[in-house]
Amino acid sequence: MSDCNFCKEIDFHEIIDCIVSALDAKDPYTAGHSERVSDMAIAVCDLLNLTEEQTQQIHIAAHLHDIGKIGVPDVVLLKEGKLTDDEWQKMKKHPEIGAEILSKSQHLSELKDIVLHHHERYDGKGYPSGLKGSDIPLGARVIAICDSIDAITSNRCYRKAHDFDFCYEEIKKNLGVMYDPEIGQLVLDNWKMIEHIGMKIK
Numbered sequence: 001m002s003d004c005n006f007c008k009e010i011d012f013h014e015i016i017d018c019i020v021s022a023l024d025a026k027d028p029y030t031a032g033h034s035e036r037v038s039d040m041a042i043a044v045c046d047l048l049n050l051t052e053e054q055t056q057q058i059h060i061a062a063h064l065h066d067i068g069k070i071g072v073p074d075v076v077l078l079k080e081g082k083l084t085d086d087e088w089q090k091m092k093k094h095p096e097i098g099a100e101i102l103s104k105s106q107h108l109s110e111l112k113d114i115v116l117h118h119h120e121r122y123d124g125k126g127y128p129s130g131l132k133g134s135d136i137p138l139g140a141r142v143i144a145i146c147d148s149i150d151a152i153t154s155n156r157c158y159r160k161a162h163d164f165d166f167c168y169e170e171i172k173k174n175l176g177v178m179y180d181p182e183i184g185q186l187v188l189d190n191w192k193m194i195e196h197i198g199m200k201i202k
Helices: 005-009 012-026 033-047 052-064 067-071 085-091 094-103 109-116 138-152 164-173 181-189 191-198
Strands: none
Touching: 012 033, 012 052, 012 067, 033 052, 033 138, 033 181, 033 191, 052 109, 052 138, 067 094, 094 109, 109 138, 138 164, 138 181, 138 191, 164 181, 164 191, 181 191
């Protein structure tokens, strides 16, 4: 197998792009979302002075953070309007589904905890595990704030996009509540850069 030329020529990032494209095809409202989140995540990693290895892990995890939505029924994922309690429970399963998908890969399995916990909240009121503060993996804390920024400023099937001024205030009032306060403050202090990245391909 090691002598297989085809195997040697496989581009790891190209495979990831294919996986993300499958999700974009399923949910057109979030097309480009993973790319913007991953680009913001790289910028935040740079602000945190993380190592190249940490940055690459978080970058790839950001690309794949919503891959579990492939397992969410279309009637829930694409619903225009408020989800019922039962529908919301199904939607909340996507981090667990995503982590399970990544666990099948020898190389991507090390990212599964980041994907699993990207909807945890700093105050411990997130899901799926209710982790709090620094118990949440660093990569998940980075992706959480980047994910929120893009979600707030993008059109969704159930609402229009908010502007970046509104988003800034939402992030600010949720420091230490939803978001890591240190990471969040760095984001706010460099808001123009984050806004520039967040406006790509919208």
